[in-house]
Amino acid sequence: MSEYPSIIHNILQLVDLNEQEIEFITSRLVFTTLKKKEFLLREGEVCKYKNYIVKGCLVMYYIDExxxxxxxHLADxxxxxxxxxxxxxxxxxxFFFQALEDAEVLQLSRPDLDAIFANIPKMERFFRIRYQNSLVIQQHRIIQNQFETAEQKYQEFRLKYPDLEQRIPxxxxxxxxxxxxxFLSVLRANF
Structure with missing residues (x-):
């Protein structure tokens, strides 16, 4: 099928692709690896790629005053x-994007994304749905941070990321x- 089965599986969950479309998409992807603690992006740099995490976990953060x-965000x-x-x-x-463990990432530049949209219009639908889902998640995070207790947030985190506690600091x-x-240590002791 493809040398990039996880990303194709991710896309096929929302849109159908034929073999030529899969080949076109994968021909536009750039594979990169990151070592633990290596940066994918630093504050002040221009983000040139959409990044799909094949393996590993990345953290998105900013530095406060x-x-x-x-x-x-934790990108597993x-x-x-x-x-x-x-x-x-x-x-x-x-923001900074940093690998919390060795990672493999597929990158898609803006010109390559535009080429995919021009040649495979249903990919616009794929990314529209992804953006909608992201907005829903962000809204939920805002509500969660405003109104849920630390215990509730921790329980939800464990459901969303069942193995992450064993993998990252x-x-x-x-x-x-x-x-x-x-306080997280206290919560963990109670679960």
Missing amino acids: QGRERVI RDHWANDLYSYFTGKPAS LKYIASYLGITQQ
Whole structure:
């Protein structure tokens, strides 16, 4: 079928593709690897690629006024991740993307994405649905951060990312949940 089965499976969940379309899409992808702690993107750089995580976990964060890392997103395998504002405007990124473990990433440049849209119009539908889902998730995160208890957020995190606690440093999970690492340790002891 393809040398990129996970991304094709991801796409086929939402749209049908024939073999020529699969070949066209995969011909536009750039495969890259990251070592643990290596950056995919730094604040101030322009985000030139949409990134599909084949293997590993990346963290998206910004640095606050006190110099603390504030985790916005954890991008585990089979997820798309990028700084959308920077990607679509060509302006500097506001976020860092860093590998929390060795990672494999498929990248798609803006010109290649446009070529895919021109040649395979149903891919616009695929990305529209992905963007809609992302907006729903972001809205849920806002509500969660405003109104749910730390215990509720932690339970939901464990359901969404069942094996991540064993794979990445707890400080990133605590920041993602908006709690201290010490409080996360207390929560974990109660579960």
